[in-house]
Amino acid sequence: MAYSFPEEVLEHVFSFLSSDRDRNAVSLVCKSWYDIERWCRRRIFVGNCYAVSPEIVIRRFPELRAVEMKGKPHFADFNLVPEGWGAYAYPWIAAMAEAYPFLEEIKLKRMVVTDESLELISKSYKNFKVLVLTSCEGFTTDGLASIAANCRHLRELDLRESEVEDLSGHWLSHFPDSCTSLVSLNMSCLGSEVSFSALERLVARSPNLRTLRLNRAVPLERLANLIRRAPQLVELGTGAYSAEIRSDTFSNLADAFSACKQLKTLSGFWDVVPSYLPAMYSVCSGITSLNLSYAAIPSSDLVKLINQCQNLQRLWVLDYIEDSGLDALAASCKGLQELRVFPSDPFGAEPNVPLTEQGLVSVSEGCPKLESVLYFCRQMSNAALIAIAKNRPNFIRFRLCIIDPQAPDYLTLEPLDTGFGAIVENCKELRRLSMTGLLTDRVFKYIGSHAKKLEMLSVAFAGDSDLGLHHVLSGCDSLRKLEIRDCPFGDKALLANAAKLETMRSLWMSSCFVSFGACKLLAQKMPRLNVEVIDERGPPESRPEGCSVERVYVYRTVDSRQRLDRPDFVWTLDEDSSLRYS
Amino acid sequence: MASASDCISQSGPGLKERNYFGLSDCSSVDSSAVSSAHLESKNNMNMKATELRLGLPGSQSPERDSDFSLLNSVKLDEKPLFPLVPSKDRICTLSQKTIATGNKRGFDDTVVGFSESKTTNFSEGNWMFNATGSDPGQAKLAGTVISIRPSGTQLAIKSEVPAKTLQESTNKIIGTNTANAPAAKAQVVGWPPIRSFRKNSLVTTSKNIDEVDGKPGPGALFVKVSMDGAPYLRKVDLRMYSAYKELSSALEKMFSCFTIGQCGPQGAPTRKMLSESKLRDLLHGSEYVLTYEDKDGDWMLVGDVPWEMFIASCKRLKIMKGSDAIGLAPRSVDKCKNQN
Numbered sequence: 052m053a054y055s056f057p058e059e060v061l062e063h064v065f066s067f068l069s070s071d072r073d074r075n076a077v078s079l080v081c082k083s084w085y086d087i088e089r090w091c092r093r094r095i096f097v098g099n100c101y102a103v104s105p106e107i108v109i110r111r112f113p114e115l116r117a118v119e120m121k122g123k124p125h126f127a128d129f130n131l132v133p134e135g136w137g138a139y140a141y142p143w144i145a146a147m148a149e150a151y152p153f154l155e156e157i158k159l160k161r162m163v164v165t166d167e168s169l170e171l172i173s174k175s176y177k178n179f180k181v182l183v184l185t186s187c188e189g190f191t192t193d194g195l196a197s198i199a200a201n202c203r204h205l206r207e208l209d210l211r212e213s214e215v216e217d218l219s220g221h222w223l224s225h226f227p228d229s230c231t232s233l234v235s236l237n238m239s240c241l242g243s244e245v246s247f248s249a250l251e252r253l254v255a256r257s258p259n260l261r262t263l264r265l266n267r268a269v270p271l272e273r274l275a276n277l278i279r280r281a282p283q284l285v286e287l288g289t290g291a292y293s294a295e296i297r298s299d300t301f302s303n304l305a306d307a308f309s310a311c312k313q314l315k316t317l318s319g320f321w322d323v324v325p326s327y328l329p330a331m332y333s334v335c336s337g338i339t340s341l342n343l344s345y346a347a348i349p350s351s352d353l354v355k356l357i358n359q360c361q362n363l364q365r366l367w368v369l370d371y372i373e374d375s376g377l378d379a380l381a382a383s384c385k386g387l388q389e390l391r392v393f394p395s396d397p398f399g400a401e402p403n404v405p406l407t408e409q410g411l412v413s414v415s416e417g418c419p420k421l422e423s424v425l426y427f428c429r430q431m432s433n434a435a436l437i438a439i440a441k442n443r444p445n446f447i448r449f450r451l452c453i454i455d456p457q458a459p460d461y462l463t464l465e466p467l468d469t470g471f472g473a474i475v476e477n478c479k480e481l482r483r484l485s486m487t488g489l490l491t492d493r494v495f496k497y498i499g500s501h502a503k504k505l506e507m508l509s510v511a512f513a514g515d516s517d518l519g520l521h522h523v524l525s526g527c528d529s530l531r532k533l534e535i536r537d538c539p540f541g542d543k544a545l546l547a548n549a550a551k552l553e554t555m556r557s558l559w560m561s562s563c564f565v566s567f568g569a570c571k572l573l574a575q576k577m578p579r580l581n582v583e584v585i586d587e588r589g590p591p592e593s594r595p596e597g598c599s600v601e602r603v604y605v606y607r608t609v610d611s612r613q614r615l616d617r618p619d620f621v622w623t624l625d626e627d628s629s630l631r632y633s
Numbered sequence: 634m635a636s637a638s639d640c641i642s643q644s645g646p647g648l649k650e651r652n653y654f655g656l657s658d659c660s661s662v663d664s665s666a667v668s669s670a671h672l673e674s675k676n677n678m679n680m681k682a683t684e685l686r687l688g689l690p691g692s693q694s695p696e697r698d699s700d701f702s703l704l705n706s707v708k709l710d711e712k713p714l715f716p717l718v719p720s721k722d723r724i725c726t727l728s729q730k731t732i733a734t735g736n737k738r739g740f741d742d743t744v745v746g747f748s749e750s751k752t753t754n755f756s757e758g759n760w761m762f763n764a765t766g767s768d769p770g771q772a773k774l775a776g777t778v779i780s781i782r783p784s785g786t787q788l789a790i791k792s793e794v795p796a797k798t799l800q801e802s803t804n805k806i807i808g809t810n811t812a813n814a815p816a817a818k819a820q821v822v823g824w825p826p827i828r829s830f831r832k833n834s835l836v837t838t839s840k841n842i843d844e845v846d847g848k849p850g851p852g853a854l855f856v857k858v859s860m861d862g863a864p865y866l867r868k869v870d871l872r873m874y875s876a877y878k879e880l881s882s883a884l885e886k887m888f889s890c891f892t893i894g895q896c897g898p899q900g901a902p903t904r905k906m907l908s909e910s911k912l913r914d915l916l917h918g919s920e921y922v923l924t925y926e927d928k929d930g931d932w933m934l935v936g937d938v939p940w941e942m943f944i945a946s947c948k949r950l951k952i953m954k955g956s957d958a959i960g961l962a963p964r965s966v967d968k969c970k971n972q973n
Contacts, residue, residue, distance in 0.1 A: 128826070128828050129822075129826045129828070130868065131822065133867065134865060134867045135864070135865030240830065321834070344831070393827070485826075587887070
């Protein structure tokens, strides 16, 4: 069109589009929009690092400033993915170091990051600002030292729940005195003690610091001094929250807290001595997010604390809260949106605390805005689930984990099909669901019929036959991620729904009944899927055809080559449709 | 073994297992034609196959073989679309394969050592006997759940497993079970679904609420295992084992493909078995030794201290060449003495 807008105008318009979906839609309009958009895209999100290659990304988007990426499948969190499987960050970091000298942000989740990668990051990007490593591993505190030392304009260093080989706390002292740009520091996953004076000085010279999450090794006695230097904090993670009971320590702490008028989020709380909790009361009315999931605090003290936090929106807590504590939560915190209850004794044979399905029922009744739940308990009933579903049709995320994974309805001994059926039927906006308990194919039928907005489903020890899997794959229109373990699902449902798999990010099946033959067939028929058989018993062809594979991981990809970093327990089909080993 | 031929029928008094292959009437009966045909064919075909047998793994081989040859004959590229009326053959063979466990894949079927259930055949906790049974075949049903492991079928395939291994491992199981109180269920990999860092911090957290006498709590205990020359390391949960022998055989399986050549294209089963047994020989012949780093950062030979003490102090494991490990043994003995 001769009279289209000049590029600059279109670019300006596009700059208001932040969502990837919108930008992707824009790029499909016509070739010139595609070109303009790709030159002005600054942020990308890659949900599966193997879905695309660095070269493809760099070719399409030459001017990125921020990259966010995920690696291993979710079940890697529970050790279902053997070590060495992949998700190495280095090839990406190396390729981007050349292509994006102005890169500012790297956010990685479940990837293997080495010290080499970190050093490369610290030296390649002059304007590097944000490094977030969630559930990553493979690096040591030496790598952190490089980042601290070389990233002059560092704003965020967030090591959420990563597994870091902790050589010493010395890395923190590598932040130069000239570094005053820190906005967020999360070192909660580290073990070693850092130099407290270095930490205090760092905090003191960072006027923009909003988030400070300390590690367990920072004692309570030090906390007051740190907070005092940063009264502008919005998010605070304490270290160990215990000390000898002394009134001066207490008043010191209480004073420091009272100066923090902007505090919204609290976390940390290892080794809590409950007598020190009231030191925080002055900030509680402003607190919207509270993570007490490491805190062994008796229910009564928890309740006292929660009653102070009337504006709480998110609570993570251990089951020490008990049903009674959840009743109190339901009464006090009418704005609650997210609740996570973790088990204090997950491997014990018997319940150790009086926390049952009743707690969840209470909260669902009392908290009208509750939309996201992760709940570990030891018993559940269909009646409770039906009540919960009727109380809270606005659930977006519902993850229930009954410690005994095939537990039936404890009142009727029936499967929990109708209970979960009620959840998916009533909660029309449900995007994420994890189920446990005794479940037959029927629950999958309900899910396939009703869960039209469901994007992620996690299933364990459930179902009777391929029908179950078939219901889900054929019925859930919005499904992106499906992860299954120990279910009697096999070849038929998988092959019958092969085309569906290309509309999803990934499918994980472990300890199911999928044969190697089916995997080969699937890979042959669907060239845009990578079908990885992850099996540590040696070549799958050495076993009879009907034998099930240990794990299969299927994901769509635009990178047509098989990944070269496969370890020898990952078997895939190469391009000639013959089996390639390692 | 005497009881190889004991058959305990599905409807036995102690076995209240829920059967999901349509053999009981409480399973999902849909109105759709697919399911009812499904159910019927299963009902007709599988009564015999659902009988639980308490033989040793491998004692059922002939039947299982025929199951798999049936499956072989079903070509997967014939009509992969989900048929409206499933052919009886296919449903049958699918069910039979799973009926090998006498049940749908039960939770207990998956109770294993560190790796996924279908690999390690002999791990504690799979056989939930009363501790008094000296013969696995005599284990009572009442009050316990018997799982016939998928390994039953697996061993049939891998007929080259030497009888010696079977015997050794069975003894190991029996020995183990008498040693352990059956109180806590042995753990399934990745269950409950709690992240490692949370599990590990729970151990120390719970100490605050109720006193644990200095021993590691009931949580999992993952440590990294590396091997000289191997390109990547693994993780094991030390709490899956109760003795050194179990740990070392698990490690043998994990690392065998690193020793003699590769599990390469020529990797026929016999070759893989060779590497495992060769590694075992190597380990016993001390070409490789198993060492660990303890809380103080010292490297010690595995096996010198009582098992409980070992898991309380082990931070990580390493399979070293024997020549590199010279000098470790005497030190560990000294340490032991010093600690006492």
